[in-house]
Amino acid sequence: MFRIILLTATGSLLMAQPVKVEIFEKLNAGQLLAPPADAVPVETYQEPAFAFVRTPVKFSGNALPMDRSSPFGLRATYERVLTAGDYRFRLRARGAARLEIDGQVVAATQPQLPNKTGDDPVPPPPVREESPLRPAHYPHQDVVYRVKLAAGTHRFVLTAVIGGSGLYPTPGELAVSFAAGTQLERLLGPATAPYLTDEAWERYVAAVNQRHDAADVVRRRLASVAVAAEWKARHGKIRASLASQPKPALPVLKALPVQNDIDRFVGAKLEAESMPPTALTSDLEFLRRLSLDATGVIPTPAEIRTYLADAPRARRAKAIERVLASNGWADHWVAYWQDVLAENPGILKPDLNNTGPFRWWIHQSFADGIPFDRFVAELLSMEGSAYQGGPAGFAQATLNDAPMAAKAEIVAQAFLGQRMGCARCHDAPFHPFKQKDLFSLAAMMQGKELKLPRTSTVPMIEGGRKPAVVVALKPGQAIGPEWPFAALVNHSETGQLPNQASVPSRNEVAALIISPENPRFPQVIVNRIWKRYMGLGIVEPADDWSRGKASHPELLAYLSREFVMSGYDTKHVARLIFSSHAYQRKPVPDPATATGAKGRLFSGPIRRNMTAEQLVDSLHRSTGRAYECEDMNLNPSGDRSPSQFLNLGKPQRAWQMTALSNERDRPALALPIAQSIVDVMTAYGWRQSRQNAATSRDDAPSPMQTLILANGILGTRMVRLSDDSELTELALADLPLPKMVSEMFLRVLSRPPAAEELRVMSNLLGDLYAQRKVKGAQKVDARINSDNRVSWSNHLSAEATVIRMEEERALRLGAKPTARLEPRFRERLEDALWAMVNSPEFVMVP
């Protein structure tokens, strides 16, 4: 009794989580609905109320995300005191679930059936039987139970089966709500539990997601503690051994200023070639570039103000520490490794050399500061979840007859700068690789010998001329596991690797790549980091070292040593680069001089445009809009398995977008909002399909880039002053016009307006500014709605087609403009904003 009272008393506290939740695995559906007394839950945790939209991520001993058994079960238990009266309980579930009150089953939903055809009818729109009650969304079932309860403590137990063969292993909107008499239902829980209304539900789910995200981070870091210590010990030994070797000599400069040691190496060559470096960037230019490079997005006005409030001498160093600590650090690196490691998930029956979505593991690795050698070992283990984001997804290559040959090519190129693509079908004519090299590495990654597929060869034409390439292997020939790069490194301590993969030869590949005796690995990685921030590598091509030659070999050696000494910490290398004058200079004004007769001198960084991801994320940030997009999922009804229909969730950053997989070209399979984002990203060099690895993108300026930003659906949505744009609030704030304009420039271009620009904007807006507010006009919900009744399971109905085509049409009109701003003023301000985001200054990295 005491316990109940305590819980009720703390019920009003935000953190109160009185509902006990247990997760069970490896039981059949019947057992999951009524777990046997001796069943041991694999997870036990608390929730504030009876709404279960997600369950904790399962982590392996190495903190890799794992799949649970499918199905798995959830049991929620709760006791509370109720006054005597008539009560109504509502059980809502997508699949089989049941509710027990005081030991008696009172409500049960039916198991969900796997979908087979796509011919289901589109259900009617949800019925709002008791407005404003949130209706059950397709294909959820509601079962209502009415009962007269006596006063006193009652015990509630919900059990549910999640996933199963042919189903998606997520709970959907699993919930129990209740009310006395005719009152509005609340979620089952303490007296203060949220009502079952759309608004309260959405708020609750947002809180659940936040809480689970944070909890998952804590859990995986805990899971990682032991193995992290082993890596740390390994790094300690490597550091000790390296410390005993002589440090690279630091050149002495005649005149050029030195911020850190990087400037000595770069400066020495500049002085030798009598090439003057460019001037230093201004403080604000620097912050915008730094923020883009480290976090993938432009700074907020608040960040700019914090920066400017710091003493000028300490400003840049402090900003560097802030961006390195930011969550954006991981976001920005995911996009890079998605390209380099050819992460290529398909959300509809993947069959075009698709991988699993190992993006989530890349993200957690950078968010948790996993040392980069460990990152490589984890990737090569190819373990964890294939469909929920683990490195097992890397092993996949759908409809590819030599998946490990494809992976071997990616690994060699990513971490050793060995470009082996040609060797897939024949001995490479311009690289020191034989076809056998690629396939013997592939066999190591497979863990057994491989047979050369017929497609991986160059056919001889009868009577034809001999091909210019050597085809030494015959189709069907078996190739055994063997390390092909003995010239780089031939010795490793496999047994010493903290992460042991279950396929021993994968450990061996990892151990050889990351061996401290392999100088190539750290050099390739620091060169990649350098290239990403400076626009060009010290070695070019950065992924083809048998052709490339270092422009600054000593700098490469220096950075590589720093990287290894830091424990393979990419942040340490980034900090060194960001802190150097070399990085902090203005871009080289003429690209020809950067790569011309004198070679790469780095008199300044190369002028770059934002990447597709940076652009889309920065557009959202500058206009102060939440990311609006459908879930990256074509079967929201959940009645297909993840191997056929992945759900990659609702994107919050551009890297979370994915190929929309509408190879069927069906309107009912379109995701119109996502398409509007993908259109912009594609024009700016993002690859919707990453069938092969790439270090650089094809993102040269093109007329299509101009057009899609200027006229496209996303660009139009971004500059629209609707009630969900922070810029609308800025325009309505009680600020003098110059202050408003200044704030807008800060948001969009990370600088105050020049006097001339302020004059132009005052001319544009001045005469209407005093009368801009419309009295009495209300803020409305301007968010775009996606009809979640359409799913793969019913996409072959004509109605599904009509619904999506209608959404496309509506989307084209853009968000509903705010009624609170006088239309003529609003249009002018939108035009000003349009001009700013379409100016070359917006998209070019300072």
Added chain:
Amino acid sequence: MKLSRRELLTTAALSPAFAAGGKFPKGKADACILLWLGGGAAHIDTFDPKRKGDGKKVAGSYYDAIDTAVKDVQVCEHLKRTAPLLDRCALIRTLGHDIVSEHGAASNLVHTGRMPSGTIQYPSIGSIVSKELGTKDPAVPAYVVMGYPNITRDPGFLGAKYGYIYLTQTETGPNGFVRPPDVDNPRQDRRETLLAQLRQNFENRHPEDQVIRAQSAITGQGFKMAGPKFMNVFDLAKESKSVRESYGGEFGQRCLLARRLVQSGVRFVEVSFNLNFLNGSGWDTHNDGQTKQHLLIQDLDQAFAMLLTDLEKSKLLDTTLVVIATEFGRPPEFDSGGGRGHHSKVFSAVLAGGGLKTAQAVGVSDELGVNPVGKSVSVPDFHATIHCALGINPAKNLFAGDRPVPITDKGEPLRELFS
């Protein structure tokens, strides 16, 4: 003489054509319209009719067959407008490949001519044609898609500049080219004036920066491309009412737009027939989709016949190759829901106009259209035929970086279509 890597590989010629010493026919078409029947159009219910089945247990065609302008060549009864024009067409009745289960993979194969390798991404035929032929008019793009953007239509290793512009509906115009509905001319002028001022200030602050200048020039090109000259092409109201109506519904309007695009200088237009609201399933006629399949066929018939007539009237038919293609066909049996499954060993495609030797059917499928009688036409052969019709050497090497990749994978054109 020292040869560059690229020259060395080119002259060494991995290509079978060079090896076999074969010379490819060179057609005179200079543009291509691909009508894409996504979903897998049933060959025996369209261009390769067979003995009739009963829609349930007895396998066979779903419709009666009718005679055409070509002796001994019949088509389904719902192609009655096309039948008299069949002498302008060559039917390929033994196209075949091995991908039967997956639409995505099969569509990709028919668009690119290859299976994915994981080493490079192969370009679509539209991208290859636009690269090889370029655009006829620098003010218009080379490659336009009416349908959804997807991987099968992508430029792959050829790079973004050989990509397409697309529209999903004729009424909306191409994405990115059409201004938002609330931006009228005065507003656009105001926007561009403001933009010019900002750009000028930016350039003034970076007087020596070549990159900024180059980028500004490209921005200008973009706005010029979206100018009235090209945008008028999309204004179907410029056509007479009778022409518009004789093309039929949305698919017909797309075909009409395709003709206007070709006239404006576009090289490759892909027109998707994805009007799935007509029968639900589109051409993927499992179960229920079959009962209303005739609505699709009739729409196709009206639009295709009118397109041929219209191109001929505009004297464009000889230089415009019109292709009807799909990812695979369908078997003669019916599934439990009265529809059809997938069948890829044999199915049909149509090549019309383009200066080819038409009025013939190439290849014969067996009794119920299950197997080819004799050799089938491979997807690379099909591509090679299209390329040759357009004067493109199907064995020519394209380059993925340094790596030579022949336009088709050993494709041999159907020589009987060239005079």
